[in-house]
Each structure stands twice: as structure tokens, then as C-alpha cells.
Amino acid sequence: MKTLEEQLTQYARYHRSKRNIQTHFIGIPLIVFAVICLCARLQVGLGSVTLNGAVVVTALSVLYYLRLSVALGMLMALILSVMIWAAVPIAELSWVGWIAISLGLFVMGWVIQFIGHYFEGKKPAFADDLIGLVIGPLFILAEGLFLLGYYTELEQHIVQHAGPVKP
Template identity: 60%
Template sequence: MKTLQQQLGKYGLYHRSKRNVLTHFFGIPLIVFAVICLLARIHIPLGEFVINGAQLVVFASVVYYLMLSVSLGLMMAVLLVLLSIAAAPIAQLAFSHWLLISVGLFVLGWVLQFIGHYYEGKKPAFVDDIVGLVIGPLFVLAELLFMLGLYKKLEHEVTEIAGPTKP
């Protein structure tokens, strides 16, 4: 398994334009929320318990993030649980409303992503490595923390791999 620095650095190679990163601040959360909304409607019986698809994917994602970084993994856990709570009422809507909202948010999120990559002049990272779909949300969190002046060492390590950001 690649380290946190390697994962963020590799993802960062596709995200050096500040405009691209800005579109990702909105696009990636929209996509993640839409996927959680879609998966929250899938019920999985486990003995006496029933979980939904979103809970399963959030759990697996958080385990992966925790393996990369305990502190960032815990932050992602809080964010993903909050998104799951917000998605629950949408998943309970009538089928057509649930689908329209979820797919609409998903498409809007991807439109923002592709606008950002137009500015970047590069394809999305997941085209070359599917793990980019899981690293994207973590990258957005890390970039936000870097902007707040936190995780300076990690920021330096990522920049060593990906290079400096461009306007």
C-alpha cells in the first residue's frame, strides 16, 4: 500500500492549478454526497441488523483513510458521517425525487470536476489510477488544511512529489 504522501502526491500531479483545486472543493463533496444518497437506499441484512450501502462504503473508506493517517482518517470519518446523516432524508423520499436529487448532484459535481480539469489541462487522476476516486475527498480535506496553515510537513512532502501549485 502506498503511503499518505505518495497517494496525495500522485493525486496532486493532476491538481496543480488553483482553479482546478477550487472546483474540487465543491465538486468532490457533491459527488460524495450524491453517492451516499444513492447507496443509502440499498438495504443489507446482517443477521438481526440492517445496514445500508452508504454505511458499508463509508466504513470501508474510513478504514482506508485511517490506515493512511489516523488524524486525517478521523476527520474524514466525521465528515462522512455528517454527509450520511444529511443523506438519510433524501434516501427516504419518493423514488423519483430521491433519484432526481442524487443523480442531479452527481452530475453537477462531475461538471465542476471537468471544468477544473479544463483549467488544469490534464485528465482526472482516476483515469490513470482508480484509487484516485477514493483519494479525491482526502485530497480536498488536505488542501483545505494546507490553506489553513496546518499540516505543513505533509504539504511540503506532497509538493515535493507533485510540484508547486499554479495560479
Template identity: 50%
Template sequence: MKTLTDQLAQYATYHRDRRNIATHLVGIPMILLALQVLLSRPVLADAGVPVTPALILTAITALYYLRLDRPLGALMALLMAAGLALAWPLASQSTPLWLWSGLGLFVLGWVIQFVGHFWEGRKPAFADDLMGLVIGPLFVVAEVVFALGGRRALHDAITARAGPLRSGSTVAAQPSADTKTL
């Protein structure tokens, strides 16, 4: 099994434009919530907590994240539990409201993602490795943790493998040949 650094660095190579990462901070949570909404029907059993395909898939994914890294995995489990807490009430609404909310979030989230990849000039990571669909949410949470100053060693290891972030254009400004240095 690949390590956390392996997974995040591989995913990061497709995400070096800051604008693309910004779209992922919005789009990926929308897509994840959409999947939880859509998969919160049917209720397979109810033992105080509705057992749904969303709950089962969320639990499996959380266990995978925990295996990769306990602190980030625990944070992901909490965030995904919050997503389920939002998804269950939506899934219990009328069928049109359930479908429109789930499908609307799903489509809008992907549109936002593809705008980011247009700016990046590169296809999404999942086009080459389906694990990108699982690693995407973890990448977003890790990026927020990094922005808050956490996990510096992990951030540095990912940057060493994937390269530095770009501010927006794919070509960094280069000094002209006739610029003299003092």
C-alpha cells in the first residue's frame, strides 16, 4: 500500500496551480456531500442510526484514511460524519428535493473542478488513477491543514516530489536576456 506522502504527492502533481486548488476546496466537498446525499437512500436497516450505502462507503473510506494517517484520518472521519449529518435530512425529503439537491451539488461540484483543471492545463488525477477519487478529499483537508501551518514535514515532502505551487499562470515570469544584474 502506498504511504500518505506517496498518495498526496502523486495527487499534487496534477494540482500545482493555486486557482485549481482553490476550486478543489469548493468542488470536492460539494461532490462528497452530493454522494452522501444520493447514497443515503435506501435505508438498509435502522438501529438508531440509519444504515445506508452512504454510511457504509463513508466508514470504509474513513478506515482507509485512518490507515494512511491517524490524525488526518480522524479529521476526515469527523468531516465525513458531519456530511452524513447533513445528508440524512436531505435524503428523507421528497424524492424530487432529494434528487435535485444531490444531483445539483454533484454537477456544480464537477463544473467547478473542471474550471480548475482548465486553469491548471492538466487533466484530473483520477483520469490516470481512480484512487484520485478517494485521495481528492484528503488532499483538500491536507491543503487546509498546511495553510494553517500544520504538518510542515508532510507539506515539504509533497512539495519536494510534486514541485512548487504556481500563482496562476502556467509560465513563470523570466527575466529578459538583456537584464543586467548588479
């Protein structure tokens, strides 16, 4: 399995435009929240316990993030838990309301993403490696932490191997 540095550097190679990264700060959370909203309505039985699908998908994602970095994985667990909490009322809406909100957010998120990639002049990372769909949220968390002055060694590693962020 690739390391955190390898995964984020690979993803960063598709995201060196400042405008593209900025659009991802909006687009990726919208997409992730939309997927959680869609999954939250699904019921998954595990023995005598019933979980909604969002909990299962989030748990699997968080296990992967924890394998890459315990600290970042725990932050992602917190963020995704808040998203699940916010998604439950949407999942409890009528079928039409649930689908309209979830798919509307999903489409809006992807439109914003593709606008960012237009600025970048590159295709999305997941076009070459589907793991990019899972790494995207972690990349945005890392970029946010870089802006706050955290994980400077990780940021330097990414810049050294993927190149600097351009205006």
C-alpha cells in the first residue's frame, strides 16, 4: 500500500493550480456530503445491529485514512461523523426530497470540481486511479491544515515531488 506522502503527492500532481484547489474546498465536501446523504437512507443489517449505509461507508473510509495517518484519520472521522449527523434529517425526508437534495448537491459539487480542472488544464486524478475518489477529501483536509501552518514537512514533500502551487 502507498504511504500518505505517496498518495497525497500523486493526487497533488493533478492539483497545482490555486484556483483548482480552491474549487475543491467547496466541491469535494459537497460531493462527500451528497454521498453520505444517499447512503444514510440505506439500512445495513450486521447480525442484530442495523446501521445506515453512511456509517458503513464512512467506517471503511476512516479505516483507510487511519492506515495512512492516525491523526489525519481521526480528524476525518470527526468531520465525516458531523456529516452523517447532518445527513440523517435529509435521509428521513420523502423520497423525492431526499433524492433532490442529495443528487442536487452531488451534481453541484462535480460542476465545481470540473470548473477547477478547467482552470488546471488537467483531468481529475480519479481518471487515472480510482483511489483518487477516496484521497480527495484527505487532500483537502491536508491543504487546509497547510494553510493553518500545520504539517509543513508533508507540504514540503508534496511541493518537492509534485511541484509548487501556481496562481
